[in-house]
Amino acid sequence: MLTVSDVSIAFGGFQALRGVSMVARPGSIVGLVGPNGSGKSTLLNIVSGIYRPDAGKVRLNDKPLPLGRIEAVAARGIGRTFQVPRLAQRLTVLQNMLVGARDQPGERLFDLFLRPGRVAAMEADALARSVAILKRLGLVEKANDYAGNLSGGQQKLLTMGVLLMSDPQVLLLDEPAAGVNPVLIEQQVEFLRSLRDEGRAIVLIEHNMEMISNVCDVVYVLDAGAVIAEGTPAEIRDNAEVIQSYLGQPA
Ligand SMILES: Nc1ncnc2c1ncn2[C@@H]1O[C@H](COP(=O)(O)OP(=O)(O)OP(=O)(O)O)[C@@H](O)[C@H]1O
Numbered sequence: 001m002l003t004v005s006d007v008s009i010a011f012g013g014f015q016a017l018r019g020v021s022m023v024a025r026p027g028s029i030v031g032l033v034g035p036n037g038s039g040k041s042t043l044l045n046i047v048s049g050i051y052r053p054d055a056g057k058v059r060l061n062d063k064p065l066p067l068g069r070i071e072a073v074a075a076r077g078i079g080r081t082f083q084v085p086r087l088a089q090r091l092t093v094l095q096n097m098l099v100g101a102r103d104q105p106g107e108r109l110f111d112l113f114l115r116p117g118r119v120a121a122m123e124a125d126a127l128a129r130s131v132a133i134l135k136r137l138g139l140v141e142k143a144n145d146y147a148g149n150l151s152g153g154q155q156k157l158l159t160m161g162v163l164l165m166s167d168p169q170v171l172l173l174d175e176p177a178a179g180v181n182p183v184l185i186e187q188q189v190e191f192l193r194s195l196r197d198e199g200r201a202i203v204l205i206e207h208n209m210e211m212i213s214n215v216c217d218v219v220y221v222l223d224a225g226a227v228i229a230e231g232t233p234a235e236i237r238d239n240a241e242v243i244q245s246y247l248g249q250p251a
Helices: 040-047 070-075 093-100 109-114 116-136 152-164 182-197 209-215 233-237 240-246
Strands: 002-011 014-024 028-033 055-060 078-080 170-174 201-205 218-223 226-231
Touching (some): 014 028, 014 040, 014 055, 014 201, 014 226, 028 040, 028 209, 070 078, 078 152, 093 152, 116 152, 152 182, 182 201, 182 209, 209 233, 218 233, 226 240
Parallel strands (some): 028 201, 170 201
Antiparallel strands (some): 002 014, 002 055, 218 226
């Protein structure tokens, strides 16, 4: 279980997060919504190890995460995507997937020279896992296309696939549906549900409220760096404070 406790961070004099707490259980999808600038991406930046908070803790299965150390946090099983897909545009879809495989023994000289059989077996395993994930994403026919030639929506699907190659317990997804056509959003939704059914925890930033309502078990609403509401999508929809602050309408 991912547990964020009382996290605060300021940039210069600007308080971006103030005492934010959040829980993401295995086998659940947690939505993170709120107006632009409310601190959603900053929270993911902290959980994924990019920033060290000024105060507060983040734990995975009761063990504190080494915040501020991206590689160390990733190695604990936390993976993240960004609003703009970060793919190697001039590598193929399959090559991008293989780059995503964590801890490849072929990267270590010792293994390469002294345990070539093990390296070959691990590479065959990474290849098989890549193909299996690409099938789940409906991208297997594109395996040999350059990532840069995929549509924006397909690139977002591929970033999720690359992330899954490192087998994360927690996936942090920053606006996966933005700019994506409805057919591919439906495909994302199916994929997210399958990840949840595997027991992974997903934290999803999204402005698409239909998607949030469709897939989330619980939703947190941030406003000006603080959590102003938490509950099921239906509870959030009916929350007067949320309606006022997030949708800018009188309750
Ligand atoms: N590295 C930084 N330096 C200075 N200010 C920052 C930094 N990162 C975030 N901020 C500020 O913190 C606030 C929260 O930003 P953040 O990107 O977390 O918001 P958001 O809720 O994700 O917004 P959006 O929906 O537009 O992506 C913003 O005012 C932003 O300018």
